[in-house]
Amino acid sequence: MDLSSEPISPDVADTAPLTRREIADLLPEIPGWSLEDGRLVAQFACKEFCDAVAFFQEIARFSARESHHPDISIHKGRIVDVAWYTYAIGGLSRNDFIMAARLSEWLRCRQGGAL
Template sequence: MTDLSSGRCEPCRKGAPMVTDAEAAELLAQLPDWTIVERDGIRRLERVFPLPTFVAALAFTLRIGEIAEEEGHHPALLTEWGRVTVTWWTHKIGGLHRNDFVMAAKTDEEYRRLQSAAETESA
């Protein structure tokens, strides 16, 4: 996972190639909690992150928004009591690009960081 989470998003132009099925399978193997879903004919990466409260879910949502701004690549975020659903895909190409897998890894890294901080506070 280190390779993906330390990656940066590359500027993506309309017409850039989507990841192949083989590439997607290889990258997804590094992100075991994510699934590829298809909505409106567009393949997307998605994961639901459980959180203990709405406040925690909101804080996680805001942090993912900050990371998205830093990288210039933005997900769909659904914030609910006790969970956040994060969905990544590349709008310009209407599907999955390596950038989406990089951002999923960064999302996982941030979730682990928040979980670790919460455990430290409760100890």
């Protein structure tokens, strides 16, 4: 099953974080994302600051639909960083990978195929 079509688990607080092996197996399924400091991260370049702010807000609304929120930041005035991490378990959950896959899919559809 494609990660982006998997359901989000509503409560992962009682689950263990993914193992290094599980992370290594899932990472190839979400091109453009990498592992940094135990978080699943990607960067998106916008044309200018106002575009970055609008994109930031779109990601916030996108993630609110599933109640699974990333860390989002803007730097260099136009670069948006997105990082998934499940604080409730102190590591990465499958939900983080599902949401990264969904965000990538949403962006592909929104931008006509290009991230």
